[in-house]
Amino acid sequence: MLHTLTHSVMRLAAALIISGGVSLSAYAFPIAAPGSEGLKVIATGGEIIATYEGNSASFSNDLYLGSTFIFNNHATPVGTSVSLGTFAAGTELMFRMHVNNTGHDFFTGEASRNPDSHEHARVQSDWLPNTTLVSFEDLYNGPFDYNDLSFSFSNTIAAVPEPETYAMFLAGLGLVGFFVRRRKQNI
Numbered sequence: 503m504l505h506t507l508t509h510s511v512m513r514l515a516a517a518l519i520i521s522g523g524v525s526l527s528a529y530a531f532p533i534a535a536p537g538s539e540g541l542k543v544i545a546t547g548g549e550i551i552a553t554y555e556g557n558s559a560s561f562s563n564d565l566y567l568g569s570t571f572i573f574n575n576h577a578t579p580v581g582t583s584v585s586l587g588t589f590a591a592g593t594e595l596m597f598r599m600h601v602n603n604t605g606h607d608f609f610t611g612e613a614s615r616n617p618d619s620h621e622h623a624r625v626q627s628d629w630l631p632n633t634t635l636v637s638f639e640d641l642y643n644g645p646f647d648y649n650d651l652s653f654s655f656s657n658t659i660a661a662v663p664e665p666e667t668y669a670m671f672l673a674g675l676g677l678v679g680f681f682v683r684r685r686k687q688n689i
């Protein structure tokens with residue numbers, strides 16, 4: 503009887519999965535959304551709390567903010583939270599993942615920060631209310647599945663525009679203002 507019931511439950515689960523009625527994740531922990539690679543982590547002001555969310559890495563990875571150790575992906579229990587301190591709004595928090603097995607260091611933000619010139623972190627704003635999810639890849643040159651170290655932060659966002667973009671925008675506004683003023687003087 504138990505064998506028949508188990509078979510029936512398994513067939514029902516398979517039918518739901520095939521029909522799309524159930525969504526399964528390949529991992530039992532969150533991974534930041536595709537398309538959020540290379541974004542910076544920016545403080546929105548106040549105390550920043552980091553929470554370890556999980557990993558499926560073979561390599562041992564340590565997470566740092568500057569030179570301050572935060573988590574190890576194999577030694578830290580999922581759900582562990584650490585206060586990183588208080589940061590002013592607009593402060594970039596550059597996180598570094600050190601891969602103990604290879605000695606490589608990978609950073610949040612643009613690809614040029616990393617030794618293989620690839621983006622090694624996804625940064626997803628509002629993963630939960632007022633919470634940013636960051637997921638790292640620990641292999642030099644990928645495969646870039648970002649499942650090697652996931653953690654979340656309160657009071658942070660993912661920064662899309664670069665400072666250079668703001669500077670160009672302001673310069674453009676200045677030129678427009680110059681030409682408008684010049685045109686008024688010529689009338």
